[in-house]
Amino acid sequence: MTPDLSVRIGSLDLATPVLVSSGTFGYASEFSELVDLGGLGAIVVKSITLAPREGNKPPRIAETPAGMLNSIGLQNVGVDAFIAEKLPFLRTLPVPVIANVAGTTMEEYEAVCGKLAGREGIAGVELNISCPNVRHGGMEFGTNPAAAEEITRRCRPLVPGPLIVKLSPNVTDIAAIARAAESGGADAVSLVNTFLGAAINVETRTPRLSTVFGGLSGPAIRPLAVRCVWQVAGAVKIPIIGMGGIVTGEDAAEFILAGATAVSVGTASFLDPAAALAVTAGLRQYLVRQNCPSLRDLIGAARA
Amino acid sequence: MTPDLSVRIGSLDLATPVLVSSGTFGYASEFSELVDLGGLGAIVVKSITLAPREGNKPPRIAETPAGMLNSIGLQNVGVDAFIAEKLPFLRTLPVPVIANVAGTTMEEYEAVCGKLAGREGIAGVELNISCPNVRHGGMEFGTNPAAAEEITRRCRPLVPGPLIVKLSPNVTDIAAIARAAESGGADAVSLVNTFLGAAINVETRTPRLSTVFGGLSGPAIRPLAVRCVWQVAGAVKIPIIGMGGIVTGEDAAEFILAGATAVSVGTASFLDPAAALAVTAGLRQYLVRQNCPSLRDLIGAARA
Amino acid sequence: MTPPPSRIVKIVSNEPLTDPEFRELQIDAGAAAADAKPGQFVHVRLPGTLDPLLRRPFSVAGAGDGRLTIVYKRVGALTSRLASLRPGAELDMFGPRGHGYRLEGPKAAHAILAGGGYGAAPLLFLARTLRERALASRITLLVGARTAAQLLWRERVEAESSWLDAGFATDDGSYGEKGTVLDLLMARLSDPAAGVRVCACGPSAMLAGLARIRPGLPAEVAAEGHMGCGMGVCQGCVLPMVPAAGGPARYARVCHEGPVFDVHAIDWAAVKAARL
Amino acid sequence: MTPPPSRIVKIVSNEPLTDPEFRELQIDAGAAAADAKPGQFVHVRLPGTLDPLLRRPFSVAGAGDGRLTIVYKRVGALTSRLASLRPGAELDMFGPRGHGYRLEGPKAAHAILAGGGYGAAPLLFLARTLRERALASRITLLVGARTAAQLLWRERVEAESSWLDAGFATDDGSYGEKGTVLDLLMARLSDPAAGVRVCACGPSAMLAGLARIRPGLPAEVAAEGHMGCGMGVCQGCVLPMVPAAGGPARYARVCHEGPVFDVHAIDWAAVKAARL
Numbered sequence A, B: 001m002t003p004d005l006s007v008r009i010g011s012l013d014l015a016t017p018v019l020v021s022s023g024t025f026g027y028a029s030e031f032s033e034l035v036d037l038g039g040l041g042a043i044v045v046k047s048i049t050l051a052p053r054e055g056n057k058p059p060r061i062a063e064t065p066a067g068m069l070n071s072i073g074l075q076n077v078g079v080d081a082f083i084a085e086k087l088p089f090l091r092t093l094p095v096p097v098i099a100n101v102a103g104t105t106m107e108e109y110e111a112v113c114g115k116l117a118g119r120e121g122i123a124g125v126e127l128n129i130s131c132p133n134v135r136h137g138g139m140e141f142g143t144n145p146a147a148a149e150e151i152t153r154r155c156r157p158l159v160p161g162p163l164i165v166k167l168s169p170n171v172t173d174i175a176a177i178a179r180a181a182e183s184g185g186a187d188a189v190s191l192v193n194t195f196l197g198a199a200i201n202v203e204t205r206t207p208r209l210s211t212v213f214g215g216l217s218g219p220a221i222r223p224l225a226v227r228c229v230w231q232v233a234g235a236v237k238i239p240i241i242g243m244g245g246i247v248t249g250e251d252a253a254e255f256i257l258a259g260a261t262a263v264s265v266g267t268a269s270f271l272d273p274a275a276a277l278a279v280t281a282g283l284r285q286y287l288v289r290q291n292c293p294s295l296r297d298l299i300g301a302a303r304a
Numbered sequence C, D: 001m002t003p004p005p006s007r008i009v010k011i012v013s014n015e016p017l018t019d020p021e022f023r024e025l026q027i028d029a030g031a032a033a034a035d036a037k038p039g040q041f042v043h044v045r046l047p048g049t050l051d052p053l054l055r056r057p058f059s060v061a062g063a064g065d066g067r068l069t070i071v072y073k074r075v076g077a078l079t080s081r082l083a084s085l086r087p088g089a090e091l092d093m094f095g096p097r098g099h100g101y102r103l104e105g106p107k108a109a110h111a112i113l114a115g116g117g118y119g120a121a122p123l124l125f126l127a128r129t130l131r132e133r134a135l136a137s138r139i140t141l142l143v144g145a146r147t148a149a150q151l152l153w154r155e156r157v158e159a160e161s162s163w164l165d166a167g168f169a170t171d172d173g174s175y176g177e178k179g180t181v182l183d184l185l186m187a188r189l190s191d192p193a194a195g196v197r198v199c200a201c202g203p204s205a206m207l208a209g210l211a212r213i214r215p216g217l218p219a220e221v222a223a224e225g226h227m228g229c230g231m232g233v234c235q236g237c238v239l240p241m242v243p244a245a246g247g248p249a250r251y252a253r254v255c256h257e258g259p260v261f262d263v264h265a266i267d268w269a270a271v272k273a274a275r276l
């Protein structure tokens, strides 16, 4: 049996349900010699802002038990350079590329979406309304349902393909934010972005990150992310892209069984650039083991 | 140099700042043959409710990367049996015992506080308004500032010693809840209780916990807990008891440097029943290494 | 203070059995070895890492001369890492803990020990202890597994035939009877069962099956549960017990009241519903 | 596809040096060894655990015959576990990665290599490579450490005296000059410095000191940064570079543009302010 791994996110057909996450796969060219990019479900590129950003001061990374904190600060080349320098390579790839858009104001999100609209090689847009790592990094849009709905509604007409809203887990009620994104017209929600954390170097008595707070990712957060997906799957009808600490096919299956239609691999790509392909292979073996012909039959199956 | 580890929480003087956390140290008698209980800063007993509770169905425990989920469900003997059967032993101990109180309604919290009030052997009360593991387990009081303030205010006159309010981290703004507890008259806040999480057994396609959701504790949550302490320390003047994933003296120092006055050891006692004493020894060595005569000089020192 | 609750111990040997997914681990355990009783468990961590985090319980499969033996099956994070360790490597061990099989009280006419899979691990130790303490006139050890290779310690068990009756069953019939260890047990029980005492260990479906064989059959079973602390504190490892008529659910801690329970005290329907 | 990006490799040897907090690790690395250049790093994980999670970078200290050598100091989670591993144990290795010291271009009259602490690790490898490729007429290797025992590979360096000038400095004067490796360097530089090329590796305070010695001194330094990915993707390992006049902050990735940089390109004031 060769199980069917294909899924659909809005109008987008994905051959496999395993994406690579924004900020953890660069603009994909960095991986082109290391990984068979054609085996990925889709590539979500590093967050794009209107102007280039040099990012936060170092140190930007601190390891914690089974996790890592980052405060990169949305370092990126800006939307114009993205279109001029990065998109030509991305366009050559045989898999869908999703542009992740971030900003400080609603107008900035709109402007970036507008510049990307209709460009060949952009299959969809993910709105990052949940970055914990910059002042005004959009996290306020991710913690307030009304703001989440408004920003989605405003970007919606500017995005021809699927519009995905990426949710912050740093809220009391993530289901409410997901419902707001759905009402605003999102085709899908992706979750989770990183959890707000901090670590202190006790020998120097100073925070380990220049910004004090950073985003926690990696296996440590997996149980929290699975819970978020479970909650959101009970609240919205649009598909969910689940992520947070996925390293193996079984980890990915947890998210699918909790209600995600697709999954995304972030930090694990730092441990192994081909991690997303290993996750895909693991999912395939899991389906064979479970004697399950199609991944779609497993979406939400643990909720029964 | 023998560094001074003593701290004060409300009217309570603690010889050392290292407590053991509610639900992870039973009623202390279980540890009496394994650990020199006199070396602990204070003992916080398992949550006490008005009536006995048999707890949730098993499975109640699932391990996750560097963490564990639990959904014990406040299993406990109830306040009357606590007073009759557990308190006599606790009374003989040379360290302060703090009763942790939980309930479903404000009236239940008041009733339990009332029954405990003025009993010899109870040095203080911790209100658990943050248990994620029972329906109506008090978590709603922990996610709503007005409710947090009201329950604190109502229990305040019933508690002769220090009143500590234990905060849930499952909120958008933990500082707001801490301020509410302070306004309600709390002498201290303790944080964090567990983070809401879930895990799924992919082979059986069923949740790993009978209740689907449980509380995540252990080293995995430490960076999240340190962040919470940092946020709360910037918001209130009352002392903070910091916890979440502390295993070593250095881990404890992170919380102190972030602004906690004392710390508490939970899950680590499962790995080593004497973990809190190891943490205390580690803190002492750390102070010597830092050439710091008193732990109190380090409270919040990373915030400079 | 009593002896240190947990301690760093050294691996003496760590050898695969006939099926290499099962291994026998000998630990240099000092005084702890002298106290170990059949049915108890040791609670083991790998030092120097937080993943895996919690200790894992393993039945004591033998004890003597300052050494403890366990038999483990490779199933996940800790057991896989364990399989890669060599003699001299360090483990962090707590225990032996828990209540084992009954070692006092009346002598049984016939003690029948039945183990499935790695559940047979503590039973040769138990058989020897029952014999040393003269707790049974006759001792039978029944071992079941999927295949001949997975039958635990077959040759060692057969070598004790001077005092130990042995019976083997495999799912595929590759050795002994084709069937389960419960089939073997029922065949033995067809003699009048007076004075019989059954001691079992194995997967919960097997133990639940044992409970159904005969209502009053005196049988002690070693059960499993997901442990947090292993010392009776966290209430994580509980098993549902038969409740008082009309009473609320009742739970007992595998690590503290168990791991060995009266088979009839456990609420097997609730165990099954909870997929324990 | 090009060679697999990460692979399981086996430890050949793992021996303490004169100070046992420093160890020399030889790895059976196959084809990866042939490509390694001095100044590059390998990125290492322990398989089978998520704690420690991220890979850790170590400078290549030698390569040949299918083997790679690193020298490491025991400072934390991974290096402590590494110290307990024996020959035959497996590591997950990625690399060699990054840009090393310049290996083409003009021949230097005098290459002075200066290493502090474990920073000396790549420099004997570099000295040999410069000699093989005839990139310097004269080669000097200066090694500094706290104590005589911590001087890396002292005897091995001294054994190469036929072609390699050597100088040693210790903080406590227990061997060589009392002082730092920069003191040794400055003494060598008091000759007219035309044609001198400095290659350094060590703690950032040492490298920052080097930048201050002489404005135009051609010096390449191997710098450190906290790495997330080690392949130029995460932007985690960045170092502040001297910005364009009035321009915004500029960063370069240690794992990608580095680890070896022109000492004058790095904004040492910003490095110090950030306590890197």
Ligand SMILES: Cc1cc2nc3c(=O)[nH]c(=O)nc-3n(C[C@H](O)[C@H](O)[C@H](O)COP(=O)(O)OP(=O)(O)OC[C@H]3O[C@@H](n4cnc5c(N)ncnc54)[C@H](O)[C@@H]3O)c2cc1C
Binding pocket: B063, C041, C052, C055, C056, C057, C058, C059, C060, C070, C071, C072, C073, C074, C075, C076, C077, C078, C079, C080, C118, C121, C223, C224, C225, C226, C227, C254, C259
């Ligand atoms: C009292 C007792 C005695 C035991 N004796 C033995 C023995 O002699 N030999 C042996 O091989 N095994 C024994 N076990 C089971 C053993 O504890 C588990 O196989 C072990 O914990 C798996 O650890 P892991 O990290 O390799 O697997 P994990 O990666 O943790 O999990 C693999 C599988 O094992 C299950 N599991 C994990 N932890 C536990 C736990 N604490 N209790 C029960 N199941 C668990 C998981 O649900 C999963 O299905 C015993 C269990 C108990 C409770």
Ligand SMILES: Cc1cc2nc3c(=O)[nH]c(=O)nc-3n(C[C@H](O)[C@H](O)[C@H](O)COP(=O)(O)OP(=O)(O)OC[C@H]3O[C@@H](n4cnc5c(N)ncnc54)[C@H](O)[C@@H]3O)c2cc1C
Binding pocket: A063, D041, D052, D056, D057, D058, D059, D060, D070, D071, D072, D073, D074, D075, D076, D077, D078, D079, D080, D118, D121, D223, D224, D225, D226, D227, D254, D259
């Ligand atoms: C390009 C490069 C080459 C290096 N070469 C060597 C070498 O040849 N020999 C050697 O002994 N060490 C070398 N290091 C440093 C080495 O990477 C760290 O000592 C190692 O990561 C510590 O891991 P740990 O788990 O033992 O310590 P941890 O417990 O992670 O930390 C202990 C200390 O090391 C620091 N540290 C942790 N991770 C890193 C990191 N990724 N980069 C820098 N510092 C870190 C921490 O801040 C802490 O102070 C190099 C670092 C870099 C960036």
Ligand SMILES: Cc1cc2nc3c(=O)[nH]c(=O)nc-3n(C[C@H](O)[C@H](O)[C@H](O)COP(=O)(O)O)c2cc1C
Binding pocket: A021, A022, A023, A024, A046, A047, A070, A072, A074, A100, A128, A131, A166, A192, A193, A194, A216, A217, A218, A219, A221, A243, A244, A245, A246, A264, A265, A266, A267, A268, D228, D234, D236
């Ligand atoms: C170094 C780093 C940089 C990240 N940058 C972004 C980003 O630019 N935009 C974004 O939406 N998410 C970003 N993320 C979040 C990830 O896309 C992902 O949501 C998160 O890391 C959880 O998944 P993981 O645990 O698999 O890493 C970043 C994560 C990391 C670790």
Ligand SMILES: Cc1cc2nc3c(=O)[nH]c(=O)nc-3n(C[C@H](O)[C@H](O)[C@H](O)COP(=O)(O)O)c2cc1C
Binding pocket: B021, B022, B023, B024, B046, B047, B070, B072, B074, B100, B128, B131, B166, B192, B193, B194, B216, B217, B218, B219, B221, B243, B244, B245, B246, B264, B265, B266, B267, B268, C228, C234, C236
């Ligand atoms: C098994 C278990 C049971 C717990 N029971 C309680 C409880 O009854 N009341 C309470 O306030 N907190 C309870 N907690 C939360 C702990 O007191 C503590 O806040 C939390 O575990 C975080 O600390 P840690 O990471 O050090 O364990 C429990 C935690 C665990 C792991």
Ligand code: FES
Binding pocket: C226, C227, C228, C229, C230, C231, C232, C233, C234, C235, C236, C237, C238, C253, C254, C255, C256
């Ligand atoms: S494992 Fe904690 S009570 Fe049994």
Ligand code: FES
Binding pocket: D226, D227, D228, D229, D230, D231, D232, D233, D234, D235, D236, D237, D238, D253, D254, D255, D256
């Ligand atoms: S470590 Fe990721 S860019 Fe250098």
